[in-house]
Amino acid sequence: MNLRTPTGTLPGTGDSERTDTGIVPAGPFIVAKSIESAVLRHALGRADAGAVVVFEGVVRDHHAGRGVVRLDYEAHAALAETQWEELRLQALLAFDVVAVSGQHRIGSLGIGECAVWIGVSAPHRVAAFRACEWLIGEVKRDLPIWKREHYAEGQAEWRHEPDPGAVPKPV
Amino acid sequence: MPLTVRYFARMAESAGCASETLAHVPVDAAALFAERDRVHGFGFSSTSLRVAINDRMAQWTTPLQDGDEICLIPPVSGG
Numbered sequence: 476m477n478l479r480t481p482t483g484t485l486p487g488t489g490d491s492e493r494t495d496t497g498i499v500p501a502g503p504f505i506v507a508k509s510i511e512s513a514v515l516r517h518a519l520g521r522a523d524a525g526a527v528v529v530f531e532g533v534v535r536d537h538h539a540g541r542g543v544v545r546l547d548y549e550a551h552a553a554l555a556e557t558q559w560e561e562l563r564l565q566a567l568l569a570f571d572v573v574a575v576s577g578q579h580r581i582g583s584l585g586i587g588e589c590a591v592w593i594g595v596s597a598p599h600r601v602a603a604f605r606a607c608e609w610l611i612g613e614v615k616r617d618l619p620i621w622k623r624e625h626y627a628e629g630q631a632e633w634r635h636e637p638d639p640g641a642v643p644k645p646v
Numbered sequence: 647m648p649l650t651v652r653y654f655a656r657m658a659e660s661a662g663c664a665s666e667t668l669a670h671v672p673v674d675a676a677a678l679f680a681e682r683d684r685v686h687g688f689g690f691s692s693t694s695l696r697v698a699i700n701d702r703m704a705q706w707t708t709p710l711q712d713g714d715e716i717c718l719i720p721p722v723s724g725g
Contacts, residue, residue, distance in 0.1 A: 532725045548724070549655055551717055553701040579724060591725050611725065619698075619717075620724025621655035633656040634723035635690075 503578070504559040505552040505620075510578050510589045518576045524596035528603040530611045532591035534584045542627030548581040548590060551619035555579070562613050570606035572597040577610065579620055590622075647713035651682060657720050661686045671714075675699065676706040678716055690720055 512531070519527050534546050563575045577593040584590055593611045597603035614620075625631045648667040658664045661682070672678040675697040682688075696719040697704050710716065 550724070551652075551654060551698065551719065554698055554703070554717070554719075557701070615722075615725035617722065618724050619654070619719050619722055621720070622723045623655070633659065635656060635721040636723075 519574045519596040521573045526600035526603040527596045528607040529594040545625045547623040571602040572606045650715040652717040
């Protein structure tokens with residue numbers, strides 16, 4: 476378990492799957508089982524990273540005044556994987572960050588379960604915050620993933636309207 | 647080879663299936679959508695949808711060919 480670096484090896488801080496550049500993804504973006512945040516977080520470790528910012532999107536119990544009991548997620552997995560990889564590489568190029576990892580779950584999720592996990596490591600915190608916020612915004616805006624809300628009163632609906640969280644709040 | 651059309655989310659509900667095969671090849675994705683919309687009544691306009699052909703984003707005017715897989719992408723709601 477060593478982290479390979481351009482200048483040597485840091486014992487006990489990495490594994491053989493990691494790369495020095497952050498270019499190689501840690502694994503698939505779309506997953507059908509629980510998101511393993513510790514594994515994803517581990518993949519962000521770099522000797523030159525002083526900041527790690529993680530966003531977790533979690534299933535909540537309400538939407539637009541209605542009680543929600545669970546969510547089903549569906550994706551065009553092949554397309555979502557391609558688009559996530561493009562976003563990941565764009566983030567590595569556009570922000571001063573050294574590693575990016577993320578996953579989005581599909582299937583049926585209960586309240587409190589993690590639906591999406593986006594993590595960024597960077598030498599400094601400002602770039603990590605900015606890159607992470609940009610990435611989750613792009614994932615929600617663009618990737619072919621859909622949620623179906625199951626309401627407390629028994630109905631269920633696919634959501635296709637713009638995310639209200641993406642609309643800037645008036646100051 | 648037949649053409650495959652894939653539907654997602656509410657569009658799959660409207661169609662009653664996640665995919666269907668067509669023996670004929672419409673001239674382009676726009677013609678394909680117009681034809682399937684007449685059958686299924688999706689409730690989406692083509693301006694609110696995107697289209698992917700063989701796992702790549704495409705234009706509505708892209709000519710279709712035998713064996714293509716066309717995905718009609720409704721507005722997304724991941725996260």
